Amino acid sequence: MENLWTLSMPWWQFVLRGAIAYAGLLLLLRLAGKRSFGELAPFDIVVLILVGGTLRSAIVGHDQSVLGPFIAVTTIVAADRLLTMACAASARINRWVEGAPTLLARDGRVDERALVRAGVPREGFERELRHHGLRSVAAVAEARLEPNGKITMLAKDG
Numbered sequence: 001m002e003n004l005w006t007l008s009m010p011w012w013q014f015v016l017r018g019a020i021a022y023a024g025l026l027l028l029l030r031l032a033g034k035r036s037f038g039e040l041a042p043f044d045i046v047v048l049i050l051v052g053g054t055l056r057s058a059i060v061g062h063d064q065s066v067l068g069p070f071i072a073v074t075t076i077v078a079a080d081r082l083l084t085m086a087c088a089a090s091a092r093i094n095r096w097v098e099g100a101p102t103l104l105a106r107d108g109r110v111d112e113r114a115l116v117r118a119g120v121p122r123e124g125f126e127r128e129l130r131h132h133g134l135r136s137v138a139a140v141a142e143a144r145l146e147p148n149g150k151i152t153m154l155a156k157d158g
Contacts, residue, residue, distance in 0.1 A: 008063040011071055017059045018075035025055065026083075030099065033119050098147040105143035108156070118145045128153065 007014070059072045087094040102118050104111055104125065115125060125143075132153040134140060141156040 003064045004066045007065055007068050008061060009068075011067075014060065014063075014068050014071040015075045017061075018072035019079050021055050021059045021072075022076045022079045025051065026097070030097070101147060102145040103142070104145055104151065105137055105140050105153075107142075108138040108140055110137050110143075114145075120145060120151070125151070 060068050063069070083097065087097055102114055104114050104118065104120065110122075110125065112122075115122060126137075128143075128151040129135070129137065129140070132155075134153060134155060137143075139155050141154045143151060143153045145151055
């Protein structure tokens with residue numbers, strides 16, 4: 001019972017490990033691309049759970065206390081809040097963190113290279129057409145892959 005409040009390392013190491021894990025995971029998810037977690041499929045959820053479990057040891061090490069993980073989680077929540085505020089205050093920071101939209105189609109023409117670069121299969125693009133109530137790409141004024149992984153489509157007028 002006495003292990004519950006006894007830290008296995010100095011408190012600041014939990015802060016440092018939490019901040020490094022947050023920044024590292026943010027970078028990895030950014031490098032994974034916009035479509036990676038835009039629409040969570042069952043395997044995406046499994047990956048998220050495994051990443052969380054794997055990062056646990058990187059953040060708290062062998063600590064068995066209640067306090068250590070609490071310090072680390074507080075650090076992660078604070079880092080997330082600070083980054084959210086920085087993104088709201090600066091378009092440049094927001095663009096670096098979230099990315100910019102990718103133009104996939106314009107005026108009824110699909111940019112096949114943009115689809116490949118964004119990791120959007122043609123079948124998936126056509127599924128999105130139907131989801132937006134469009135019968136063919138000819139009806140598309142503009143289609144974009146947004147930074148959040150969602151595809152938005154604007155129909156041509158008339």
